[in-house]
Amino acid sequence: MTENCTYNFKSFFLHGNQTSGLENEQRFLRRIFHRRKKNADLPFNFLPPFCLFENCRISGEIPVIGVPEEKDGWIVRPISGVEGQAGKLPAFPGYPPLPGPPCFILGYAGDAAGQVIGEFRGHCEDGQPFSIRIWYTADLSVSVTWEHGSAYSVLYSIGPEKWHKADRD
Numbered sequence: 001m002t003e004n005c006t007y008n009f010k011s012f013f014l015h016g017n018q019t020s021g022l023e024n025e026q027r028f029l030r031r032i033f034h035r036r037k038k039n040a041d042l043p044f045n046f047l048p049p050f051c052l053f054e055n056c057r058i059s060g061e062i063p064v065i066g067v068p069e070e071k072d073g074w075i076v077r078p079i080s081g082v083e084g085q086a087g088k089l090p091a092f093p094g095y096p097p098l099p100g101p102p103c104f105i106l107g108y109a110g111d112a113a114g115q116v117i118g119e120f121r122g123h124c125e126d127g128q129p130f131s132i133r134i135w136y137t138a139d140l141s142v143s144v145t146w147e148h149g150s151a152y153s154v155l156y157s158i159g160p161e162k163w164h165k166a167d168r169d
Contacts, residue, residue, distance in 0.1 A: 001159040003146045007090045008053045011140040012051040012082075013158070014132060018065075022049035022077070025068065025120075025127060028104045029075055033109045034117045044095050045107035046154040049077075052139055056084035056102050064131045065104060068087070068120060072096055076103035093146040136161040 013019065030044040063081035070076075073096060082102035089097040095108055109116045121127060139159035146152050 001147070003011065003093050003148075005144045005146075007092070007095055007140075007142045007144075008030075009090065009140055010053045010137060011158075012053040012056070012079075013136050013138060013161075014049075014104075015134050015136070015163075018130070018132060022104060022106065025049075029068070029107055029109075029116055029120055032119050033107065033112060036112050036115060037109075041149060042108065044109060045150055046130075046152065047105075047140075047142065047156055049104045049106055050140060051079060051102055051104045052089070052098060053083075053102070056082055058164070058166070059083045060167070062131050062133060063135070064129055067127050068106065068117050068127050070109075070117055071099040071101070071103065073110040073113050074099045074108050075113055075117060076104045077106065078103045092142075093144055094148070094152070133166040134163065136163045138162065 010165050014022065026045055026049055033044045034040065059081050061081045063079050064077040066080065068075055068077055079102045085100055089100055091097040098105060138161045140156065141157045142154060144154050
């Protein structure tokens, strides 16, 4: 049976260079995951790194992106300096709900998440915390077509960007 779902939510994104760094981490983590789980039913990731930002706001301090960690099977980078909770969290077909604390979502590794992060930290010099001074928010629209065990197709679009800048110290 084919399942079609569409999701729309406000998201938080980084500027080009920092997004590129997270995408490189995401690729490295995906390679580690697929080496460990050769016959995984679901893809490690199907979206660029993003952070759910519904009902959230910057607290006034400069946001800091933390080191990769595991949250309910998801591999994420938590964000300090962001307040709020994303409200009701969407769950893409076949996956558990997205993690709630403000964080950049890199991918889903399920019960292998801790091992994937451990190998990542042992072989990669990236993954250190970093602060951000410029970011944008935008609506993220995701359409998923899923046929259990055989296909997972995703189309996404990012709406108009609203740029933000941290206050100087």
